[in-house]
Amino acid sequence: AKDQGRNRYEYYTHELTLQVSQRFRLEGDLRHAIERRELYLVWQPQFSLASGELIGAECLLRWQHPEHGLVPPDEFIPLAEESDLILFIGDWVLCAAIAQMAGWQARVPSLKASINLSPRQLSAAGLSQRIRSLLEQYGVSPGRIQLELTESGLMESQAVNAWLGQEAASLGLLLSIDDFGTGYSSLSRLKTLPINQLKIDRSFVKDIPDDENDIAITRSIIGLARGLELEVVAEGVETAYQERFLREAGCDIAQGYYYSRPVSAAEFETRYLRSQKE
Numbered sequence: 278a279k280d281q282g283r284n285r286y287e288y289y290t291h292e293l294t295l296q297v298s299q300r301f302r303l304e305g306d307l308r309h310a311i312e313r314r315e316l317y318l319v320w321q322p323q324f325s326l327a328s329g330e331l332i333g334a335e336c337l338l339r340w341q342h343p344e345h346g347l348v349p350p351d352e353f354i355p356l357a358e359e360s361d362l363i364l365f366i367g368d369w370v371l372c373a374a375i376a377q378m379a380g381w382q383a384r385v386p387s388l389k390a391s392i393n394l395s396p397r398q399l400s401a402a403g404l405s406q407r408i409r410s411l412l413e414q415y416g417v418s419p420g421r422i423q424l425e426l427t428e429s430g431l432m433e434s435q436a437v438n439a440w441l442g443q444e445a446a447s448l449g450l451l452l453s454i455d456d457f458g459t460g461y462s463s464l465s466r467l468k469t470l471p472i473n474q475l476k477i478d479r480s481f482v483k484d485i486p487d488d489e490n491d492i493a494i495t496r497s498i499i500g501l502a503r504g505l506e507l508e509v510v511a512e513g514v515e516t517a518y519q520e521r522f523l524r525e526a527g528c529d530i531a532q533g534y535y536y537s538r539p540v541s542a543a544e545f546e547t548r549y550l551r552s553q554k555e
């Protein structure tokens with residue numbers, strides 16, 4: 278038993294060292310990922326539950342690492358958020374997404390692009406000016422851009438509050454609270470934020486209809502959103518049952534594998550924009 282304990286200890290130490298050095302190397306690689314063109318965006322469509330029409334698409338970041346293959350964003354974004362790296366990556370995403378939107382906007386008159394923002398981007402100087410000049414450069418109107426901030430990120434700092442209070446609204450951008458229900462936003466604060474949308478976190482949607490608590494939570498979030506006159510989106514919709522439940526509960530928009538996984542820009546065009554052009 279003692280030996281076993283030691284082996285286990287050694288195993289863990291080894292793994293820990295590996296993890297630290299691997300993380301370190303991954304961060305180094307990430308620093309070069311933009312210039313090496315290893316980052317790209319995939320797009321996941323969002324549909325109106327009432328009419329079935331395409332409303333928009335969320336862009337999600339991908340990193341094709343030369344040796345490790347596809348690194349999931351849940352792994353490299355938190356890593357990037359530990360340093361200023363997230364600012365460069367976040368800027369690349371904004372630029373790439375707005376440029377893409379410039380090409381798409383004429384083909385679907387109401388198409389919106391949802392872009393995830395890290396709270397560190399909000400507290401950095403110059404975000405508003407940067408967004409303004411990108412929109413100008415590409416001829417995209419601010420109403421086409423739906424910025425997503427996670428509920429936990431929203432509560433993070435004074436700088437985020439200041440940005441939201443003073444700059445976001447004046448830019449005319451749309452703001453969404455992502456992963457709603459998993460953070461700690463106070464309900465009284467919700468109505469003071471310049472947001473237009475709540476996004477119900479996938480963790481509540483995924484066990485519908487099996488989990489009664491999740492059903493109750495989802496219904497409450499939809500009710501809250503309607504009461505505050507906010508648009509409400511469900512993410513992670515995977516089944517016809519979930520779709521029907523959400524529609525009947527009054528949810529506006531759905532996104533999830535039931536409709537489509539996130540796809541490349543080229544595939545998005547073929548699947549969703551071609552027929553609209555003709």
Ligand code: C2E
Pocket residue numbers: 321336337338349350351354367370393394395455456479512513514515532533534535539
């Ligand atoms: P998120 O913003 O909550 O994005 C939704 C995640 O759920 C995406 O994972 C998406 O692929 C996945 N998803 C969508 N529908 C379904 C479904 O029906 N079933 C299941 N099982 N999953 C579904 P992804 O692309 O791996 O992104 C993970 C997270 O990484 C995102 O969560 C977001 O927090 C972050 N992220 C991705 N791209 C960016 C970015 O450009 N900037 C920032 N700051 N964060 C990003």
Ligand code: CA
Pocket residue numbers: 335393425455
């Ligand atoms: Ca999101």
Ligand code: CA
Pocket residue numbers: 455456476478479512
């Ligand atoms: Ca989300």
Ligand code: CA
Pocket residue numbers: 456478479480512
């Ligand atoms: Ca989520």
